[in-house]
Amino acid sequence: MKILVLKNGFIEVSKKSRKKQCSFGMLLLLLTAVIIFCISCRKSPPPEPYTPTPYQIEIPYGFPIMLNIPTDNPMSVEGIELGRTLFYDGRLNGRTHPDSLMSCFTCHQQENSFEVGKPRPYPFGVTGQSTHHAMLPMINLVWNMGTFGWDGSVGSIEEDVLVVISAPTEFDSSPEKVVNTIKNIDGYPEFFKKAFGTKEVTVDRIAKAIAQFVRTLISSDSKFDKYLRGEEQLSPEELRGFVLFTTEEGADCFHCHGGSGNPLFTTNKFYNNGKDSVFTDPFDRFGVTGDPMEKGAYKATTLRNIELTGPYMHDGRFETLDEVVEFYSKQLISTPYIDPLMHHIVNGGIQLTPNEKADLMAFIKTLRDEEFLTNPVFAKPDRMPGL
Amino acid sequence: MLKKTQVKSNFKYSFLILPAVLMAFVFSCTKDEPAPKEAKIILNFTQFCEGQPLEYDTMKYVNAAGNHYLVNEIQYFISDVKLHRSDGTFQLIDQFEDIHYVDTDIPATQSWQVFDPIIAGDYEKVSFTFGISEEKNQSLMFVNPPERDMFWPDVLGGGYHYMKLNGKWLAAKNLVIPFKTNNFLMFLCQTPSSPDDILKPFNFHLGIGQLYADSSMNTDSITGFVQNYFEVELPNSGFTISGGDTLNFEIRMNVENWFQNPHIWDHNHWGGMIMQNQEAMKTACENGKEDVFSFEK
Numbered sequence: 001m002k003i004l005v006l007k008n009g010f011i012e013v014s015k016k017s018r019k020k021q022c023s024f025g026m027l028l029l030l031l032t033a034v035i036i037f038c039i040s041c042r043k044s045p046p047p048e049p050y051t052p053t054p055y056q057i058e059i060p061y062g063f064p065i066m067l068n069i070p071t072d073n074p075m076s077v078e079g080i081e082l083g084r085t086l087f088y089d090g091r092l093n094g095r096t097h098p099d100s101l102m103s104c105f106t107c108h109q110q111e112n113s114f115e116v117g118k119p120r121p122y123p124f125g126v127t128g129q130s131t132h133h134a135m136l137p138m139i140n141l142v143w144n145m146g147t148f149g150w151d152g153s154v155g156s157i158e159e160d161v162l163v164v165i166s167a168p169t170e171f172d173s174s175p176e177k178v179v180n181t182i183k184n185i186d187g188y189p190e191f192f193k194k195a196f197g198t199k200e201v202t203v204d205r206i207a208k209a210i211a212q213f214v215r216t217l218i219s220s221d222s223k224f225d226k227y228l229r230g231e232e233q234l235s236p237e238e239l240r241g242f243v244l245f246t247t248e249e250g251a252d253c254f255h256c257h258g259g260s261g262n263p264l265f266t267t268n269k270f271y272n273n274g275k276d277s278v279f280t281d282p283f284d285r286f287g288v289t290g291d292p293m294e295k296g297a298y299k300a301t302t303l304r305n306i307e308l309t310g311p312y313m314h315d316g317r318f319e320t321l322d323e324v325v326e327f328y329s330k331q332l333i334s335t336p337y338i339d340p341l342m343h344h345i346v347n348g349g350i351q352l353t354p355n356e357k358a359d360l361m362a363f364i365k366t367l368r369d370e371e372f373l374t375n376p377v378f379a380k381p382d383r384m385p386g387l
Numbered sequence: 388m389l390k391k392t393q394v395k396s397n398f399k400y401s402f403l404i405l406p407a408v409l410m411a412f413v414f415s416c417t418k419d420e421p422a423p424k425e426a427k428i429i430l431n432f433t434q435f436c437e438g439q440p441l442e443y444d445t446m447k448y449v450n451a452a453g454n455h456y457l458v459n460e461i462q463y464f465i466s467d468v469k470l471h472r473s474d475g476t477f478q479l480i481d482q483f484e485d486i487h488y489v490d491t492d493i494p495a496t497q498s499w500q501v502f503d504p505i506i507a508g509d510y511e512k513v514s515f516t517f518g519i520s521e522e523k524n525q526s527l528m529f530v531n532p533p534e535r536d537m538f539w540p541d542v543l544g545g546g547y548h549y550m551k552l553n554g555k556w557l558a559a560k561n562l563v564i565p566f567k568t569n570n571f572l573m574f575l576c577q578t579p580s581s582p583d584d585i586l587k588p589f590n591f592h593l594g595i596g597q598l599y600a601d602s603s604m605n606t607d608s609i610t611g612f613v614q615n616y617f618e619v620e621l622p623n624s625g626f627t628i629s630g631g632d633t634l635n636f637e638i639r640m641n642v643e644n645w646f647q648n649p650h651i652w653d654h655n656h657w658g659g660m661i662m663q664n665q666e667a668m669k670t671a672c673e674n675g676k677e678d679v680f681s682f683e684k
Contacts (some may be wrong), residue, residue, distance in 0.1 A: 062530060063530065064530045064531045064532065066531040146641075208501060246540040246541075246661040247606060247662075247663065248590070248592070248663055249541060249604045249662075249663045252660070254538075255590075258536075259538070261527065261535060261538020261541075262525070262535050262536060262538060267532070267536050268532070269536075292444075293459070295446045334586070336586060338588065339459075340460075340553035340554055340555055340588035341553060341587065341588070342588060343587070343588040343589065343590050343660050345587075345588060346558075346585065346587050346658075346659060
């Protein structure tokens with residue numbers, strides 16, 4: 001307790017009190033020193049984990065708002081850029097000799113709607129072996145909810161990349177070989193650090209980066225999209241084709257291929273569309289589900305940019321769209337496996353007149369998206385690591 | 388200073404204080420929580436044919452017109468479910484979901500855990516709209532699958548199919564009858580007796596109908612549209628629900644009744660597609676109103 005004494009008109013602390021105050025001060029000093037010591041010995045807080053710049057997909061008019069982006073592979077600006085670079089890098093198959101380079105780009109070319117193009121009905125891999133089926137274009141795959149490929153056997157784009165690396169008909173390589181090649185290219189480890197916060201190159205991160213890039217490949221600016229948005233008018237011929245496309249008494253394409261209510265122009269479902277009478281392909285939908293009603297059933301492809309993605313059907317049997325329209329018009333084959341939606345089978349097909357065929361073709365061509373085919377953000381980067 | 392009369396008055400009512408305090412004490416000491424007055428319901432959707440669960444892709448059914456047929460898949464909407472009380476009032480199910488999609492290929496759609504709290508009490512019946520009302524049936528309201536794939540072309544009236552019931556029928560006498568057993572598709576073959584023997588697909592699709600100026604079914608001659616959705620009052624659907632309860636109900640589609648009562652449906656007459664045939668859709672919907680749906684507790 002302090003004792004206050006009035007001295008010369010000033011209040012002073014008594015000597016007794018001053019003595020006590022002194023020892024108290026020492027104690028306080030000691031205590032402070034101990035606290036400072038303790039605090040200084042404490043570990044500094046861990047640094048904030050690195051997070052790349054998040055990337056948000058803009059949903060085009062009429063498109064699904066439900067996206068297939070795995071929770072363990074969120075999209076980022078840096079991840080997409082790494083994916084784009086790997087997509088176009090011929091060393092992605094784990095080889096560096098100029099004659100054996102192969103990347104996604106080898107077959108998935110932007111000018112062909114990320115398809116191989118007509119001269120090669122079946123793409124073939126680095127060893128010259130062909131794939132089981134003709135190609136499917138890489139387009140609007142962020143809306144494929146988990147059934148990739150003609151038979152829907154692949155569950156994700158990431159999984160598809162891993163399949164491609166090992167498949168004898170494609171890269172004919174191994175994850176170890178690919179990782180070893182990529183990690184030894186100057187610039188890639190830094191690229192991975194920007195995308196994933198670590199320089200360590202793994203095959204999973206390679207697959208994730210490529211999948212991120214592929215999910216950005218969105219086509220939503222065709223003439224038909226502009227028509228739906230009220231920005232452009234279709235010609236009378238195209239409009240007649242649209243009516244044929246979207247009516248049951250017409251060509252009835254819309255039940256499987258979408259339309260104004262489904263601008264993806266595919267349901268991403270599987271149908272036996274009456275091509276064959278015997279079904280021996282082990283890679284049809286039946287091969288995945290075991291449901292006998294799915295023998296000879298394959299994915300209904302998107303019709304976006306379809307004029308660029310021939311040859312057509314799972315086995316590339318039709319060279320041109322005209323042949324396809326002729327098939328649906330007159331050449332359907334009835335079997336117990338045919339999908340019930342193919343009700344025109346009772347007449348052998350939709351029985352279009354030459355004028356109707358021309359109208360239908362005119363409409364289908366409104367699904368060509370030049371912006372998608374020439375968008376520089378989908379193109380090969382100007383600079384590749386180590387080159 | 389209190390007046391004498393005031394004191395008297397205060398005193399007069401003081402006898403009420405003691406019982407009030409006692410009552411408050413008694414109630415405050417009651418251990419039981421007040422009974423909740425809200426409950427929950429789950430609507431389960433099933434498909435039956437001839438009194439048994441529907442078997443898909445098997446040519447085992449014969450309709451009232453004598454057509455052998457199989458069902459491949461069914462997809463449909465019901466909306467505006469109402470729980471009716473005896474006093475004429477009803478509770479509309481609309482808080483989180485007012486249109487429900489059912490798909491025989493997607494089990495998750497076959498059970499609807501209704502979000503709306505149900506007021507405890509007695510209900511006389513359950514009703515719903517088969518399809519979607521004109522006010523609600525707007526194009527592009529469903530952009531995600533699977534509902535998206537029900538879109539009804541704008542040129543034919545827009546909005547969404549009320550139902551797709553896809554199957555096949557034997558157009559004449561049996562030629563090849565597929566039936567599925569243990570995941571194998573088997574065929575019962577008979578000697579073709581007529582060149583017309585053929586397995587034909589049917590798309591029993593219902594939605595907005597069109598009126599045509601002529602019989603061409605050309606969309607240029609459409610003069611108007613017809614809303615074909617209809618109200619279904621489920622027979623024997625009265626129930627009592629207590630607060631805190633969750634009751635499961637089954638809304639059963641009796642598939643064979645689409646093809647009978649009051650109209651016998653002959654696939655050979657109506658053919659494989661009816662989206663542009665208002666007379667066919669009207670006939671189908673009149674059958675639908677009758678006894679296609681039943682209610683099981």
